[in-house]
Amino acid sequence: MTRLQKDPFNMIICGVGGQGNILLSRMIGRILIHKGYLVDIGETFGAAQRGGSVFSSLRISKKKNRGPLIPEGRAGVILSLEPLEALRMLSLFGNEEVSVIFNTQPVYPVGVLAKRFKYPELEKLRAAISKLSYQSWSLNATQLAMKLNAPIIANIIMLGALVGTNTIPISMEDVKSEIKNSLPSNKVELNWQALDIGFQAIK
Amino acid sequence: MTIFDKKPQDAFQFVMGNEAIARGALEAGVQFAAGYPGTPSSEIIQVLSEAAKTMNIHSEWSTNEKVATEGAAAAAFAGLRSLSAMKNAGLSVALDFLTHLSYTGLGEGGGAMLAIVCDDPNAHSSGDETDSRWLAQFASAPLVEASSIQEARDITKWAFDLSQEFKCFVFLRGYTRLCHASSTIRMDELPEFDRKAMSDSSISINPYLGMPHHAAALEKLEKIRERFELSPFNFYEGPENPELIIVCGGSGKPCAEEALETLELQDRVGILKLGTLWPLPRRLVKNHLNKTRTLLFAEEVDPFLEHQVKEMLADDPVEGLRVFGKGSGHIPAFGEITPDRVMKALSTLLKIDYSPRSAAYHKILFEISEDDLIISRGLTWCPGCPHRASFWAIERAIKADGRDGYVTGDIGCSTLDVFPEGKEQMNLLHAMGSGTGLASGFGQLGQFGYTQPVINICGDSTFFHAAIPALINAVYNKSNMILVLLDNSATAMTGFQAHPGTGFNALGKPTEKIDTEKLCNSLGCKVTVSDPFDIRGTVKTIRGLLKEQGVRVLILRRSCEIVRMKKENLKPFTVGIEETKCKGEECEICFSRFRCPALFQEEKTGKAKLKEDICSGCGVCVQICPFNSIGRKEKA
Numbered sequence: 001m002t003r004l005q006k007d008p009f010n011m012i013i014c015g016v017g018g019q020g021n022i023l024l025s026r027m028i029g030r031i032l033i034h035k036g037y038l039v040d041i042g043e044t045f046g047a048a049q050r051g052g053s054v055f056s057s058l059r060i061s062k063k064k065n066r067g068p069l070i071p072e073g074r075a076g077v078i079l080s081l082e083p084l085e086a087l088r089m090l091s092l093f094g095n096e097e098v099s100v101i102f103n104t105q106p107v108y109p110v111g112v113l114a115k116r117f118k119y120p121e122l123e124k125l126r127a128a129i130s131k132l133s134y135q136s137w138s139l140n141a142t143q144l145a146m147k148l149n150a151p152i153i154a155n156i157i158m159l160g161a162l163v164g165t166n167t168i169p170i171s172m173e174d175v176k177s178e179i180k181n182s183l184p185s186n187k188v189e190l191n192w193q194a195l196d197i198g199f200q201a202i203k
Numbered sequence: 204m205t206i207f208d209k210k211p212q213d214a215f216q217f218v219m220g221n222e223a224i225a226r227g228a229l230e231a232g233v234q235f236a237a238g239y240p241g242t243p244s245s246e247i248i249q250v251l252s253e254a255a256k257t258m259n260i261h262s263e264w265s266t267n268e269k270v271a272t273e274g275a276a277a278a279a280f281a282g283l284r285s286l287s288a289m290k291n292a293g294l295s296v297a298l299d300f301l302t303h304l305s306y307t308g309l310g311e312g313g314g315a316m317l318a319i320v321c322d323d324p325n326a327h328s329s330g331d332e333t334d335s336r337w338l339a340q341f342a343s344a345p346l347v348e349a350s351s352i353q354e355a356r357d358i359t360k361w362a363f364d365l366s367q368e369f370k371c372f373v374f375l376r377g378y379t380r381l382c383h384a385s386s387t388i389r390m391d392e393l394p395e396f397d398r399k400a401m402s403d404s405s406i407s408i409n410p411y412l413g414m415p416h417h418a419a420a421l422e423k424l425e426k427i428r429e430r431f432e433l434s435p436f437n438f439y440e441g442p443e444n445p446e447l448i449i450v451c452g453g454s455g456k457p458c459a460e461e462a463l464e465t466l467e468l469q470d471r472v473g474i475l476k477l478g479t480l481w482p483l484p485r486r487l488v489k490n491h492l493n494k495t496r497t498l499l500f501a502e503e504v505d506p507f508l509e510h511q512v513k514e515m516l517a518d519d520p521v522e523g524l525r526v527f528g529k530g531s532g533h534i535p536a537f538g539e540i541t542p543d544r545v546m547k548a549l550s551t552l553l554k555i556d557y558s559p560r561s562a563a564y565h566k567i568l569f570e571i572s573e574d575d576l577i578i579s580r581g582l583t584w585c586p587g588c589p590h591r592a593s594f595w596a597i598e599r600a601i602k603a604d605g606r607d608g609y610v611t612g613d614i615g616c617s618t619l620d621v622f623p624e625g626k627e628q629m630n631l632l633h634a635m636g637s638g639t640g641l642a643s644g645f646g647q648l649g650q651f652g653y654t655q656p657v658i659n660i661c662g663d664s665t666f667f668h669a670a671i672p673a674l675i676n677a678v679y680n681k682s683n684m685i686l687v688l689l690d691n692s693a694t695a696m697t698g699f700q701a702h703p704g705t706g707f708n709a710l711g712k713p714t715e716k717i718d719t720e721k722l723c724n725s726l727g728c729k730v731t732v733s734d735p736f737d738i739r740g741t742v743k744t745i746r747g748l749l750k751e752q753g754v755r756v757l758i759l760r761r762s763c764e765i766v767r768m769k770k771e772n773l774k775p776f777t778v779g780i781e782e783t784k785c786k787g788e789e790c791e792i793c794f795s796r797f798r799c800p801a802l803f804q805e806e807k808t809g810k811a812k813l814k815e816d817i818c819s820g821c822g823v824c825v826q827i828c829p830f831n832s833i834g835r836k837e838k839a
Contacts, residue, residue, distance in 0.1 A: 018585065018817075026385070033217050033387060040352075041385040044327040045242055045698070050619055051583040051800060065351065067457020068384035071465055071542040073559035088577050096564055107817075108803050109580040110624040113794045115804075117578040128571045132564070142816055151816035 003169060004037075005097075007061050010070045011168065014055035014089045015081030016107040020155035024079075025056035027159065031170050031178045032060055042068025051110060053085055060168070077167045078133075081141070081155060082107050083125045090132045099167045100133040101202075103158055105142035137165055139201040145194065153194045160198025172199060207254050211390045220381040221246035223352045223388050224319065227359025228286055229254060231315075232394045235278030236262040237271035239668065240697035241290030242328035243382035244321035248288050249700070252709040264700055264709045267635075267668045268293035269300055272318060276304055276372070279314035280408070281400040284363055286317040291333050292634065294320045296669070298338060301372070305344045305420050306410035308370045312402060315366035317359070318344075321377035324454070324503040324539035328696075330614065330634070332537065334505040339374045339481040343420045345427045346481040347436065348376040350456035352386040358436055358478055365430065369423055376480075378503070380454045380539065424482050431479035432487050439491050441473020447497040447552060450488075450508055452477045455501040455540050462545035466555060483511040492521055499548055500528030503540040527552060581623040586801040587768075587819025589761035590617055593689055593735040594626040595797060595827065596759075597658065600745035601628075608656040608749065609645060611638035613670070615662035616695045616763075624798060629660065636661075636669025639686060643673050646682030646754075656749045657684040664694035664702040666719065677754045678726050685748055685755045686728075688719065689735075691763040699766050723756040735759040738826045764819050774820025776835035778813060784832030785810040797827050 013025045022043060029039045043056040059066040075093035078100045080086035086102035104122060112119045129136050139161055141154040156179075163172050172195065179191045206218055206226045218226065225247050228236070236255075238248040248262060255262040261278075265271035268289040278285035289297060301318060309316060320338075323329040339346035347362050349355040359375060366373045410416050431437070441448070449459040449472065456476045463469050475491045477484070492498065492512075500509040506529035513526060527533045533548040534540070543559065550557040560568070571577075584591045594617075601608035612620060612629030613636065620626050631641055642659035661670050666688055677684055694700040701707040706716030723730045731748065733741045741759065748755050787809035794802045794811055801818035802811055811832070822835040 016580065017582075029385060030217060033215075038387065039217070039385075042380060043383055044379060045383055050585065050616065050696075051580070053580045065353075065386050067351075067454070067461055067542070068380055069458065069461070069541055071461060071546065071559065073564075074465075084576075084578070084580075087571075091568055091572070091577055094564070094568070095560060105816075108800070109578060110583040110798050110800065111579060111581050113798045113800070113803060114624045115791070115795045116624065119578070120574075120576040124574065124576060128574075128576055131567050132571070146816055 004060060004062065006076055007063055008066055009060040009076045009168070010074050011058040011060065012055055012070070012075050012078045012089050012093055013058065014053070014078065014085045016085065017049035017052050017054050019081040020152060021054050021056060021081060024155045024159060025058060027178055027182065028170070029058060030182070031174050034178070035169065035174065037062060038065050040066050040068050053088060055089060077101070079158060079162050081158060083122060084120065087125055087128055090129060094132045097134050099165065100129055100136040101158070101161055101165055102129065102136070102138050103141040103154060104138050105140050105154070137161065137202050139198070141198065144197050144201065148190065148194060150190060153190065156191050156194040157198035157201070160195035161202040164199045164202035206250070206390070207257070209393045211392070215387040216390055217385060217387050218352065219246060219383060219385045220352050220355050220377065221383070222250050223355040224359050224375070224377065225250035225254070226388070226390055227356035228317070228363070229393055230356070230391050231360045231363035232284050232396055233286055233363070234260050234283045234398065235275055235285035236260065236288070237265045237274040238288035239265055239268045239271055239293055240694045240700045241293050242697055243323055243379045244288050244290045244319065244377065245697045245700065246382070247319060248709060249698070255710055262709050264702060266703060268297040272297040272300055275316055276300070276309070278400065279309045279316035279372070280312055281402045282312035282314045283398055283400055284315045286319055288319040288321070290329065291320060291322045291335050292329065292331065294335050294338060296635070298342065301344065302342045303410045304372055305342050306416035307408045309366070309372065310370065310403070310408050313367065315363045316372040317362055317366060317375045318372050319375045319377060321382050322504070323379050325379070327379055332504050334507060335376055336480055336507040337505065343417065343424060344372060344374055345424065346374040346376060347479050348453045349381060349478065350453055350476055352381065352384060353388045354436065354478065355381060356388050356390070361436070365427070369427055371423060376453070378453055428482040428484060431482065431484040434479045434484065436478025437476065437484055437487055439473060439475050442470055443494070445473035445495050446471045447499055448473045448475050448491060448495045449499050449501050449545065450475045450477070450512065451501040452480050452508060454503055458540050458542045458545050459501050461542035462549055465542065466546055466549060466557060468549065468553070471553070472549070477508065480508065483515065485515050488512060488515065489519065492524060496523055496525060497552065498524065498526045499533065499552060501534060501540055501545050502528070504537060506530060579623070582619050583622070583624065583798065583800060584616065584619055585764055586799055586817050587764035587821040588616070589691055589735045589759070589764070590619070590689055591797070591799060592738060592823045593687070593741070593759045594620055594628055596735060596738050596741040597660065597687065597745060598626055598628055599742045600749065601658070603742070603746055604656065604749045606654065606656055608658055611641040611645070611657070611659045613638040613659070613661040613665045615665055617660055617662050617689050635665050636673055639670040639673035640676070642684040642686065643677035643680070643682045646677060646684035647680060649683065658687060659684060660687045660689060663688060663690040663692065663704050663719070667703045667717070674723070674728070674754070675726060678728060682754060683752055685757060688756060688758045690719065690758050690760040693763045693766050695763045695765070699763060719758060728754045728756045730756045730758065732758045732760055735761050736821065736823055738823065764821065768819070774838060776820045776822040776837055778818055778820060778822060778824065778833060778835050780811050780813055781832045781834065782808070782810055784830050786830055787811070790829065793824050793828055793833065797824060799824060
């Protein structure tokens, strides 16, 4: 992908507090800025980070900087680190043209542990996500990250997968050089490996 | 390149709103910064503390917002440029000082000072969404705010000059959608200066003989109003003769812009954007109002500008002008402003048909919503959080005691107790330190027949912030209460900042560590320390304390798991569940009552399972399983 599908192109990165959502949105923001795009990000910190639903909104444009809030129904792509959160965001920002890429590993809300609700079956979630999107991809990034003995790196696996979907104008080289520039040198190799795993998983 | 660069080479830098405010302060030559952590303000002091490692700047986490603001004012009286930073709730703490500071001004030393207050519309991470703008009026002080990240840098610099010129502190308001948004900004060079701090001991600056001081402050505000008439942060965008003008400040501006673009109304509707909110630049506003017959106020949270303009129109009416906003119900009277709220108001007023989704898409959403797939996600403590263990022990001890113990709570991560599926132990919860004051009160109701034991749960940073005077009050007035101090060695909720009990300052440098045991002992409290991870021991200790009289302090000491993990980067134990011993549905204690996110019930077997990817290896669940089915092995 060499250009934006729309201007502004709106991206949602979502998941559960503690999954590395903010790190991911900053990384994608910096990569796009290096490539000459104007990027505005909105997010909330604090209490929501404690096991709650979290999301960052990215506004990507060639023309001008924008406010951080995406209007309802106006997402171009949703990258979700958790399946239920993908559906939650679709219910707010979805439309006929939206692309969705999600990690299939559930993080159970505390209400599920307390047996107040039942976590929906993955297949039901998958079907709903598919009905509410133009195209969708899924992978179990958490399991893939466990194989690398680094569960927290699931977010980077998802980033690799995002590159594979060709929905936003960033390449594997762009991401690899950003990782090299922003992470400590002893972490680079593992993160590159995670990127490749995600990229391959989507092919 | 970073935001600390003295001579930025790149034209643009990608920063968060709070970083832009900090950069603006650095470019203005700020030398003294103080604050107390509070979402969404915390990063301002964090960034300036980072800058203080290499520049001649003082930056501190103060014990509370009042002390922070007093420290900043001292620097301004001594001729320096200074700031204090806090969240909306913190402004209430600092306000006693600020209302007097506006009467005295900053003296003749040539200093300047900003009181930066960051509101949290929607209360994303707060107990309230109070709108601080009214307090500028209350405190007779000027108020400015930015509508973009670039403007956050620009207006911060500008406000320092304003403060110096008028010898008064200036309120700079931030809000969640500015402070925690990120964008690219242009930066200027940092100034070279070497100001010496000194104060004039030959004069007395004080607010007494209050009335003339108030009159002088108001006179000054009129001069500032004249300056605001010409401010570059107030401007109009739109057609010459618009059908409607949206009046806004702060977050209202980008929301209004987005709404006009989405509805393709740029040729019909204009935006009057204000950056100097109090005192209102009346002439400028009036000039623009004359262009149209309809006004819409797009504000968060309260109708602050709407009231100012309506007041102005009462004095100086514009014939045929209709005013809409929160008063008319077109914009909801609470919560943050969004593009959708502005679009909804516009489509009603201009009779436009707008729906964020097609009918077909809406129908699919409706069908899916009938399946109840989108379940809510409550907030909870992290796996390995000492608070989960502490609350477990407190709950058990109160139950075993059997006298209906009453619990007052406080602000911080312990607050997660009151969220759905928390432990729901706190019977009362209000402001920083209020749990201790409330407990002190309950503990004095014995003469009216009150027999329930009173327990106050308070975090360590909160203890230093506002609980100590209440604890002294409890001792002094012979209250009966237990203060349970959850000491996790961090201001955890806001991002693990240091506080006086950690032994480190805002720059991460070692400093005096305030010894809470000695402090409470010296007040005459009985002090006990326990490890919350020793559940049985802690329950026994609390049960013992509940039987005693007087003011008792129990310190439950265990590091915040996130802080520990950052330092040690290893799990203390490997935890395993023996499936044959687990009673599953018949028991359910570990997942459905202890509610550690790392434990869940497996669908097929109904038995407890461990989520290894998030288990912290704390080993506490081993103690709470009644059937010994959870085991732990120490890691080598």
